[in-house]
Amino acid sequence: MTLADVSPSVSRWRNAVFVIFAATGIAYSSWVTRTPDIRASLGVTTSVMGWIIFGLSAGAIAGLLLAGRLVGRHGARRMIAVGGTLTGTGIMVTGVGAVAPSPALVFAGLAITGGGFGLGEVGLNVEGAALERVLDRSVVPTLHGAFSVGTLVGAALGTAAAWAAVPVLVHLGVLGAAAIAACGYGISRLPDATGKEPVVHGRPAADAGPRQVVWRETRTLLIGFIVLGMAFAEGAASDWLPLAIVDGYGADPATASLSYGVFVAFMTASRLLGGRLVDRFGRVVVLRVAATLAFAGTSLVIVAGAQAPAMIGCALWGAGAALGFPLGISAAGDTQNHAAMRVSAVAILGYTAFLVGPPLLGCLGEHIGLLRSFYVVLLGVAAAAALSSAVAPGSRGEVAAARCRLRAGRRNR
Structure with missing residues (x-):
């Protein structure tokens, strides 16, 4: 469609x-x-x-x-x-x-x-x-x-x-x-009406304890770990990539800024094209390829030995890290029931990794160097690839109900 x-x-x-x-x-x-x-x-x-x-x-x-x-x-x-x-x-x-x-x-x-x-x-x-x-x-x-x-x-x-x-x-x-x-x-x-939970005993289900249920769901937790690893890869590059290129390769500030620009450009392009790739090959395949690209790109940045191949690594890193978060969100919201709670749980893990992980990486980089600290990023994307089957589509049987809610929302306004 x-x-x-x-x-x-x-x-x-x-x-x-x-x-x-x-x-x-x-x-x-x-x-x-x-x-x-x-x-x-x-x-x-x-x-x-x-x-x-x-x-x-x-x-x-x-x-x-x-x-x-x-x-x-x-x-x-x-x-x-x-x-x-x-x-x-x-x-x-x-x-x-x-x-x-x-x-x-x-x-x-x-x-x-x-x-x-x-x-x-x-x-x-x-x-x-x-x-x-x-x-x-x-x-x-x-x-x-x-x-x-x-x-x-x-x-x-x-x-x-x-x-x-x-x-x-x-x-x-x-x-x-x-x-x-x-x-x-x-x-x-x-x-x-999008995202509203059904009423249970006169109270919205969102107030009736689904948070604890969602956090005990194996699939939701696995998706959260996938997003955590991929968001950490994105956050690490956003906070430390230019400095790592300067410290590791003796690059000037302009070249360092260019490295981040390459990362962001390929990340943006990957996200804009990602929907078509998912429709053609499926979430699991696309996520595995994305994690592989992120792993290869990060590895190349660490061991390239020269600025030119390191730039190629930045491109691969950006293209791969781009899709972990959105694919995880898609998987978390597959079904209407408690969708907001699942999306919230996955987003909490993702944004926590994005916001809190990089400062911790900086502390590690203080002792072993920023480039070597990126080995921790490899662990996260490798885990995402290993867990990728968790994003396989769930139930799609609520399309008609969603359309009814859309029509009801228009009438209410």
């Missing part, structure tokens, strides 16, 4: 989720380019700035922990609305804190941004999994590709704003307002 074969409302649904994913990527990356200006404005050291930025991670983890239950109770659409509003508001608060100047206010703004990101990401991934059930084809990798495109656009906009000396408050204020507006555009086109 192609998108042209389904109703215009489903097309609007998919496009809306795509737009919100891209807007989230823009919002998430643009402010990062202003961190030198924010640090200078606050007059703090790099170590203090690191603790301030930790507010983003803390907020994101808190949002992820709450998201499964809230999506199950209120539906993905409402949580996306709340998440988008918090994200935009947090970015604006960050801008105010930068010019105040107030480190505490910047920390608070980033924590609000992270909380909104955590809530919204689970809702968006639940929407993506529901779309896959309706269309009976892979969608989530492309949606994550939209996020990757958004990060590239956001980085470009932030770099241009910094180069043009646009005040941080103006840049982040406009960015925050645009994020809220994009979210408002998108949620008006989303069905109302």
Whole structure:
């Protein structure tokens, strides 16, 4: 089934989720380019700035922990609305804190941004999994590709704003307002009931204890470990790849930046093409190939001995690491019952590995070198390949029910 074969409302649904994913990527990356200006404005050291930025991670983890239950109770659409509003508001608060100047206010703004990101990401991934059930084809990798495109656009906009000396408050204020507006555009086109759990004894099932059940499901845990390993590979490259190229190969800063650009470019392309590959070859085969590429690319970066083959390794690493997270989310959301809780559980493991794993890798790299520390990444992607059969599709028998919920949501609005 192609998108042209389904109703215009489903097309609007998919496009809306795509737009919100891209807007989230823009919002998430643009402010990062202003961190030198924010640090200078606050007059703090790099170590203090690191603790301030930790507010983003803390907020994101808190949002992820709450998201499964809230999506199950209120539906993905409402949580996306709340998440988008918090994200935009947090970015604006960050801008105010930068010019105040107030480190505490910047920390608070980033924590609000992270909380909104955590809530919204689970809702968006639940929407993506529901779309896959309706269309009976892979969608989530492309949606994550939209996020990757958004990060590239956001980085470009932030770099241009910094180069043009646009005040941080103006840049982040406009960015925050645009994020809220994009979210408002998108949620008006989303069905109302996606992700809502059935009522059990007068209470939503999300409040009746499924969290413990989900965390005891073997398949969900295996998917979570797959995502953990692949997200760790992505996070390790995002945080340490340029420095590793400098330390390991004596590269200049421009070449080091290029290495990360190659990684991101191939990661984005892999996600945009990933849906078609999954539809043709299946999740398990694509995941095994992706993990193999990530393993080969990381190994080549470690042992290449020269900058040129190391760049090839960066490309393979990015192409492979790109698909672990979206394929895991797709598998976690295969069935409607407790889908939000499963997606939340998998996302918690993935984002924890992405956010917390790389700093631990840095501590290891302090003792043995960054390139050698990447051997830990190999363990994660090897485990993902070994467990790949866990992402085999589950039940697809709820397509008609999902379409009924979509029609009901339109009538309710």
